[in-house]
Amino acid sequence: MxxxxxxxxxxxxxxxxxxxxxxxxxxxxxxxxxxxxxxxxxxxxxxxxxxxxxxxxxxxxxxxxxxxxxxxxxxxxxxxxxxxxxxxxxxxxxxxxxxxxxxxxxxxxxxxxxxxxxxxxxxxxxxxxxxxxxxxxxxxxxxxxxxxxxxxxxxFSVTLIIWICLFIFFVILIIIFGAVSGIYLHRTLQNNSQLQENILAKKEKSNETIQRLANELKYMQNIPKIAFDAQWSPSGETVAGGNGIGSATNQLQYPWGLLVDDDQSIIIADFRNHRIVQWKKGNTTNGQIVAGGKGEGNELNQLNGPTDVLIDKETDGLIICDRNNQRVVRWLHRIGTTQGKVLIDNIMCNGLAMDDLRYLYVSDIEKHEVRRYQLGDRNGTLVAGGNGQGADLNQLNRPYYIFVDRQQNVYVSDNNNDRVVKWAKGAKDGILVAGGQGQGSALTQLLHPLGLFVDTLDTLYVADQWNHRVMRWPQGEKQIIVIMGGNGSGAREDQFHYPYGLFLDRNGNLYVVDQWNHRVQRFSII
Structure with a gap:
């Protein structure tokens, strides 16, 4: 204007x-x-x-x-x-x-x-x-x-500026609070995660302890405690086979390893019939085929020269050394199972054992070693031998059968070295337990030993194959005691013709595979 x-x-x-x-x-x-x-x-x-x-x-x-x-x-x-x-x-x-x-x-x-x-x-x-x-x-x-x-x-009045400043202050305060809360929450989650991991670890450890104790209890129930001066009937009772060589259900053909289940059923590796057979307690006339039996072959429904068998109680499965197929397989332990599953391959296995923690032990007669496997693992951990074929205490020469005690000591029948050696857990060398004094029939000698068993007093039982006898060697003793056989090879009830597999039931009765007589003998504890 x-x-x-x-x-x-x-x-x-x-x-x-x-x-x-x-x-x-x-x-x-x-x-x-x-x-x-x-x-x-x-x-x-x-x-x-x-x-x-x-x-x-x-x-x-x-x-x-x-x-x-x-x-x-x-x-x-x-x-x-x-x-x-x-x-x-x-x-x-x-x-x-x-x-x-x-x-x-x-x-x-x-x-x-x-x-x-x-x-x-x-x-x-x-x-x-x-x-x-x-x-x-x-x-x-x-x-x-x-x-x-x-x-x-x-x-922009002073009041407005004050409000803006207050707004900015509260925004910053909220950001700081959010950051601090985020850090606290993150650390809390980390601590909770660590706590959960610790709880899970302790739970797993507790479960392992419970499982170990349960297995130890089962072991103590299944492994007999036999008195030092115990005796057995000198004459055996035929409980499987004994009807000549053949493939009928009442016959065996060069059987190898065996075990006795909790219900006193006898499960046998029928080598030349390429099958696993089960003989129920009280039925000495006929067995039942529980694995293989489809002729010699390498299909999953076949076996080829099985040498040993054991039961995995957790899965109710039969674990079988299918030696001529160079594999370890598992079959469900029930009549009518049609085929197995390969657990380990490319291994010339012969003997099997399982410890309290369900680790599987397998002897390899080609690599002259024993390995321990976690079920599902195909590589395993060396526990005995593995230093080539030989007679030194860090070597084996065709290890056939094995036994594992509660302390995870591994007993091995070192066949071509005519001895039994014990390998403590983690040891680099074995300890001589029996034999090892050259070939012969003296009480200090073994001749191509095979099946073996150890009771709760660490007394060793071993099938002295070429001496046609079963020996008992109490811990710390210098001489082996002949408890059955030793009467030359033959088919009488007090004789063997190449004893192979050996097993003691929970009552202390002794079962022996009499291979060339195509039978299993039971010797009752007196």
Whole structure:
């Protein structure tokens, strides 16, 4: 707005002013104009008053809002409305223009400081409502004016800045809280995970301990405790086979290893019939085929020269040394099972054993070693021999049968070395237990030993193959005791013709595979 436009607007106001309005207006601005103008409330005097204020730069095109408050103070509402309608829109536009140009950072704020005006005669001017009219001093942009102080107010007020700062503070606080909570949660989860792992480890260890104790109990129940001076019937009873060589269910053909189950059933590796047969207690006339029996072959439903068998109680499975197929297989221990599953291959196995923890031990007569396997593992861990064929205590020469006691000591019938050696767990060399004094029939000698068994007193029982006898060697004794056979080879009840497999049941009765007589003999403990 220019000065001419402002004067035109002020002239329009004159028509809205009454005589009383002019008097109050002159009185209101009495300190800012000459007395002659103040005392002349006529139309011409009012124009002179405006002109005087204009000349003094008390009102101009940039600083006029206090006029509105002046007219409101003298109760001239119509004039105040005209000024608001004509001037304020232009003012607001100018303010926004100034903000866009970054010339001014403050808005308009009007404040009024009342000051009562008293004339020389101590008279006070009143408005039409008999209210006293005071003069007001205002400061605008470093200059003092009447009735109004015009200044710029911060667009971003202190309060707004405080709120923004508080908002930022709380955002940062939330972020910090979230980070700390995340770290705490992460560590808690880690600790919980570690705790769970520890609990699982302890649980597994406890389960292993329970399993070991259960197996030890089972071992103690199945392995007999036999008195040092125990004796057996000198004559055996035929409990399987004995009906000549053949493949009928009442016959055997060069049987090898055997075991006696908890129910006194006898399970036999029928070598030349390529099958595993089971003879129930009390039934000495016929056996039942439980694996193989489909002729010589390498299919999963066939066996080829099985030499040993054991029962895995956990899976109710028969584990079989299928020697001529160079593999170890497992068949379910029930009549009607049609085929087995290969556990270990490429091994010239002969003897089998299983310890309390269900580790499987297998002798290899080609590599002259014994390995321990966790079921499902096909490589195994060397536990005896493995240093080539030989007679040193770290060597074996065609290890045939094996036995593992509760301490995981491995007993091996070292056939071509005519001895039995014991390998303690983790040992690099074996310990001579029996034989090893050259070939012969003396009580200190063995001749191609095969099947063996160890009772709870660590007394050794061994089938002395070529001497056609079964020997008993109490721990620490110098000589072996002949407990059966030893009467030359033959088919009498007190004779053997190459004894092979050997087993003691829980009652101490001794079962012997009499191979060339194609039978199994039981010698009852007396």
């Amino acid at each position: 220019n000065a001419h436009d402002l004067r035109s607007i002020l002239l329009k106001l004159q028509n809205r002013l009454k005589d009383d309005d002019r008097k109050r207006l002159h009185f209101f601005f009495g300190n800012d104009v000459p007395r002659r103008i103040r005392d002349d409330p006529s139309l011409g005097g009012t124009l002179s008053l405006m002109e005087s204020l204009f000349d003094q730069d008390k009102i101009n095109e940039e600083d006029f809002p206090f006029l509105i408050h002046a007219f409101e103070a003298i109760q001239c509402i119509d004039a105040a409305k005209i000024l608001r309608a004509e001037i304020m829109p232009i003012t607001i536009k100018q303010i926004f223009d100034d903000q866009d140009d970054d010339k001014y950072k403050y808005g308009v704020q009007c404040s009024f400081v009342p000051k009562k005006i008293i004339y020389e005669n101590d008279t006070v001017m009143n408005d039409s409502n008999d209210k006293s009219i005071d003069a007001i001093t205002t400061t605008t942009d470093n200059k003092t004016a009447l009735h109004l102080q015009s200044k710029w107010k911060p667009v």
